[in-house]
Amino acid sequence: MSESILDVYQEREYPYTYSAAHEPIAEVDPGQTVRIHCVDCFENLLVEEDQKFSDVCEYPYLNPQAGPIFVNGAEDGDTLLVHIEDIEITRDWAVTGLVPKFGLLTPTAVTEMLTESIPDIVRKLPIRDNRVWFGDLSTELAPFMGTIGTAPKLEAINALTPAHYGGNMDCPETCAGNTVHLPVLNEGALFFCGDGHATQGHGEIGGVACEVPVNLVCRFELIKGKAIGWPRITNDDYMMVVGSARPLEDATRIACTGLVDWVSTEYDMNTTDALLWITQILELRVGNVCDPNYSVVAAVERRLLEARP
Template sequence: MKHNHTIHQHQCHFGWSNTNKPEVTIAPGATIEFHPLDSSGGQITPESTLADIAKLDFAKVNPVAGPVYIDGAEPGDAIKVTLLSFVPSGWGWTANIPGFGLLADQFKDPALHIWKYDPSTHQPAMYGPGGRVPLKPFCGTIGLAPAEPGLHSIVPPRRVGGNMDIRDLSAGTELYLPVEVKGGLFSVGDTHATQGDGEVCGTAIESPCSVVARFDLIKGANLAFPRFTTRGPVARHFDSKGYEATTGIGPDLFEAARQAVMGMVDLLSKRHKMSAVEAYMLCSVAGDLRISEIVDMPNWVVSFYFPRVVFE
């Protein structure tokens, strides 16, 4: 796909700051091809083993390519980012990292799965005894620099975007980001081959992908938070065979989410003869957490949907 500029892997940074020097300055309407590092910053490779999880340097996690200075962007405006295409690499990784994830208290030991897939066809990636996970490349981290001074971690999302892990930020989606600093200072990274809503174990199929995006400027948008528009169905890659669903019910949404995921981990591990941690990681890349009810006080309902197409 034709583009005006390219930002390469060596043009990545490891923290949000409004003092980061722009890698390129563009006019609204320009397109850029990004080649970010994966979320491990290159520490995990196709040849990695379980021992590499223990050696992860978290100062090098979640690098993003950029930043990009958009001419004319000022606080109160919005940057419209149209995600034009993703070209995946053909490999990825999913890990259970001790101390990280929705069920970190239950899964305290590291685990690692290396995925291989066809980058030209996006055919489902194989997993364990008969599992096949449909792919949908997207960017987990995408955002602008905050106005707050200093260097800020890329791990938590914030008002200007960042590590939002919204799986529908895929090809064709239009994302609107609120500008807090002059030029916006846009960066992107943490590309995934696919992910379930919630990313419950803390990792998706973390996979290097190139991204092409177009940038437009919306003056005076005054957005409170990011918003986005999709150009078609968002779950068709999972929908064809229906779902298994488990629930969690109670006065605490977070605990209800945990109960829903624990129910699915138990169901998958028993039905498909896999370990609990394998089922947990599979839930992270293919299953969806949904708030089913949040009005019938004092108890709320969270459901976890797992697509039957993975095993059928």
């Protein structure tokens, strides 16, 4: 493993799609630690509370990505491991708010209603003392990557949409100390990331987290010849699978099916036994219920899968 850190900057226009058509911005070897410099989901253009979201962005031009990064040796059918070492917030405030026709509790372009949409509101929230402040209220910083993934094999899919390759999952589990497992669908894996969050509640029901520019410090590893269908997340304590779809129950089915299959393989259990036991110990967490696809994390503690005398 290299002890030096390779800084990666987006020195051309930010891509707003996950696609193999984008030219790589960097080439790295597995084991190399990289620091990927990312703007926020509004490309750092939303800086005052008297602005409107419509002043700086137009759907679907949200979540500018850093990437793609070409990982040497990665081939279709491999699994890319992204060991997240740190997520460095690079300014002393976050932006949040409400976007008309976006979020769980408002009419949207695909869930039309006669009722009025939520208003266009922008709020700047100070960051100090390792906390995000909302007036006199505060919560601890818990930074994570809202978007993280690899290029799909054929499609160009907007960076607001999560799917089998990762993308805009908005799962707080994509944080420092965890490893994100992503399918490799193209030579070089073609890794993208962005949409840094200082913190966010599960579900992101209002549509906008505490949005910040960040530097993702990570290290890549390859599992050769082992394909996975959906993103996985691991640490010393948990194994997790992320499913993304609409309706929410289909995202849940994807995540739970992937977890049952994974546990049955890794712990040498038949599928029936794995399902029976996971039913008793499963943790379900909602990543987002506001994006074009919803995301669900199915998680189990490893200690509950290990036989005890």
